[in-house]
Amino acid sequence: MPGINGIISSAIYAGMLILGIVIGLLIEGYIARNRVESARELVRKMEQEARSSIEAENAKNRLKLQEELEEKKNSLENKFVARQSELQKTEHRLIQKETFLDHRVEQVEQKDRDLDIAQEKLRSKTETLEGQRVAAETELQRIAQLNPEEARTIVLDRAEKDTRSRVAKMVGEVVHDAQLQADAKAAEVIASSIQKIATAYVGESTISVVPLPSEDWKGRIIGREGRNIRAFETLTGVDLLIDDTPEAVTLSAFNPIRREVARIALERLVVDGRIHPAHIEQFVEEAERQMDERVFSEGQQAANHVGIAGLSDEITRLIGRLKYRTSYGQNVLAHSVEAAFIAANIASELKLPAGPAKRAGFLHDIGKAVDYEVEGPHALIGSDILNKSGESGDIVHAVAAHHADVPMETVLDVIVHVADALSASRPGARRESVESYIKRLEKLESIANSIPGIKKSYAIQAGRELRILVEPDEVDESLAAKIAMDVARKVELEVSYPGQIKVTVVRETRYSDYAK
Known part of the structure; x- marks a missing residue:
């Protein structure tokens, strides 16, 4: 029996083993099915997410593409509107030009019609005059009993006699004019000769001599093809004379301020050593600024010397310019200072206030500082300047009246007039030739x-x-x-x-x- 039990036990064991295997296989199949389902679910989720992402990206791309299309559409619409506006303007201009041309064509056609009418009238008048001429000739022949040849001979004889008379008269007039011109030419030659021997007087007031380090500087001042000297003369308005004078050039100008500016600029150019048109312009501008400062300083010094206060900067600057102005060879600033003291002395002798007389005498010729820039007598120019600067009415009138450009009305007018005459008429004060020049x-x-x-x-x-x-x-x-x-x-x-x-x-x- 033991053998049967062992067989049964083995059979049970084998059955259980098979049952375990079957159960294991079932469990493993279940797990595998779950895994497959999970994998399938994961794949579905991934597909869904991918699909959502693709749809979002497509929506984004569609939106971007739509925006780009809208922007391009707006740009094209703007270009279209601008082009349409330009075409409308062009069309308007063409219409205007067409209208203008139509108007011009009408004018030309009207002128043609007027010309045809005028030609017709001229033709009619010509025919009328020709008929009148023929009738006049016929009537003249009838009255004079002359044929055309005889009448032509008589007319030509009379014309020849008349022409001879006129020619003789013209010859007499030409001879008379030639004599006058010869006299004028002789006077010019004499005046030119006198001028050549009177250079000392003019030279003292119209030239300045600038020394040079060496003769080579004359060529540098002239420059290539004369460009430097032309630029210098154009910018300064001064005649630069280069002659045989050793190591020196001469500046000639009737305007002393202009000549002084040229002298300062040329001396600085020589010191600097670089002479060309750009440097010339720069140094001329600097010289003009320095000259302006010097003129203001001269005006201040003169006013302080005379004892005049309360002058504006503009009046002081004009007074300073008088130092570089001459009248008949007399320095106008020195003359103004002298006239101021003379006027003050006259007023004192007359028991009158000396201050207004001195001030009017000092300012009486201020118009000469600008009389070559402003039209009119220097007395009236000066009075207008003083009136605008706020000077008192009696001084303004005295300045205006010192040459009788306006009637003298007060004692101060007479004092300034007399002081001016006394300063100008003293021996050696003036030279007529320089002033005329x-x-x-x-x-x-x-x-x-x-x-x-x-x-x-x-x-x-x-x-x-x-x-x-x-x-x-x-x-x-x-x-x-x-x-x-x-x-x-x-x-x-x-x-x-x-x-x-x-x-x-x-x-x-x-x-x-x-x-x-």
């Missing part, structure tokens, strides 16, 4: 400045050349030539001078920039 040069510049379009004008070469700078934007080449002719004619009519005067018009356009 300066007045002539000032007249030349005033004639040029009276013409529109002229920027600056300078009388140089001792008054034998009038150099004119014109505004290039206002004056073209043809107008510049006309200005030269007009000025020359006006000079001939209004100025007395020996020899001839050359009128040069300079039209120059310059451009500049900076390299940074």
Whole structure:
């Protein structure tokens, strides 16, 4: 029996083993199915997420594409509107031009019709006159009992006699004019000769000598093809004379301030050593600023010397300019100081206040500081300047009346008039020849400045050349030539001078920039 139990036990064991295997296989299959389901669920989730992501990205791309399309649409619409506006403007201009051309065509057609009518009238009048001429000739032949040849001979004889008479008269007039011109030419030659032997008087008031380190500097001052000396003379309005004088050049100008500016600029150029148009312009500007400061200082010193206070800066500057102004060879600032003291002494002797007399005497010639820039008598110019600066009415009137340009009304007017005459009439105070020379040069510049379009004008070469700078934007080449002719004619009519005067018009356009 033991054997049967063992078999049964083995069978039970084997059954249990098989049952365990089967159960294990079932469990493993269940787990595998769960894993497959999980994997499938994961795949579904991943597919769903991918699908959502793709849809979101597609929506984003569609939105971006829609925005780009909208932007391009707006841009195209703006371009279309701008183009349409431009086309409308062009169409409007074309319509205007078409209207204008139609109007011009109508005008031309009307002129053609008027011309045809005028030609027809002229033809009719010509025919009428021809008929009248034939009738007159016939009537003349009937009355005179002459044929055309005989009448023509008589007319030609009378015309020849009349022509001979007129020619003889014209010859007499030409001979008379030639005699007058010969007398004038002789006077010019005499005046020119006198001028050559009277250089000492003019030279004292119109020239300055600038020393040079060596003779080589003359060539440097002239520059290549004369560009340096031309630039210097154009900027300063001064005649630069380079002659055989060793190691020196001469500056000649009737305007002392202009000549002094040129002297300062040239001396600085020589010290600097670099001479070309750009440096010349720079040093001329610096010299003008220095001259302005010096003029103001001279005015202050003169006012302090006389004891005049309360002058404005503008009046002080004008007083200083008088130091560089002469009247008949007499320095105007020295004359003003002298007239101030004389007027004060006269007022004191008359038991009158000396202060107003001294002030009026000191200011009486202030108009001469600008009389070559402003038209009119210097006394009236000065009174107008003082009136604008706030001077008292009695002093303004005394200045206006010191040359009787307005009637003298007060004792102060008479005192200033007498003081001016006493200072000017003392022996050796003035020279007529110098004043005449300066007045002539000032007249030349005033004639040029009276013409529109002229920027600056300078009388140089001792008054034998009038150099004119014109505004290039206002004056073209043809107008510049006309200005030269007009000025020359006006000079001939209004100025007395020996020899001839050359009128040069300079039209120059310059451009500049900076390299940074």
